[in-house]
Amino acid sequence: MKKLVHTDSTIRESLRLNPTLIRGLLREVKPKKGIDLPDGTHLPKGAWVGIPVKGVQMDERFYAGAEEFRPFRFTGEKRDPSRGSHGKGAEAVHVDSTFLSFSYGGSAW
Numbered sequence: 391m392k393k394l395v396h397t398d399s400t401i402r403e404s405l406r407l408n409p410t411l412i413r414g415l416l417r418e419v420k421p422k423k424g425i426d427l428p429d430g431t432h433l434p435k436g437a438w439v440g441i442p443v444k445g446v447q448m449d450e451r452f453y454a455g456a457e458e459f460r461p462f463r464f465t466g467e468k469r470d471p472s473r474g475s476h477g478k479g480a481e482a483v484h485v486d487s488t489f490l491s492f493s494y495g496g497s498a499w
Contacts, residue, residue, distance in 0.1 A: 399464040406447045406489060407459060413440035452488040 417439055419425050424434040433439060448456045453463070 395465050396462055400461040402464050402489070403459060403461050406453070406463075409443045409447060411443045414443040414446075416440040446488055449488075 419433045419435055419437045419439070422435055424432055424437070426432050446452065450456050
């Protein structure tokens, strides 16, 4: 698969535009007192929170021309750590903070 860079990029771009999840980073609040967010919102114990995957993956801040299907998007771009793992080496199965087709990490705080 590592030699099929264009195929891998096309799969990754397809998943970016059509993620398998609606919400990602689903987390259950575990502390007895819940969690207070910086904006003052209180999340009680047992609440579930997540983010809209497609909203992140269609954000122009992370993907130039986000509305466009660019099959080789992940083959030629230089990797910029501040924008996630885009570019060479960004395999379809690799997730990061801007590519969440398979969510990201564990399921509880």
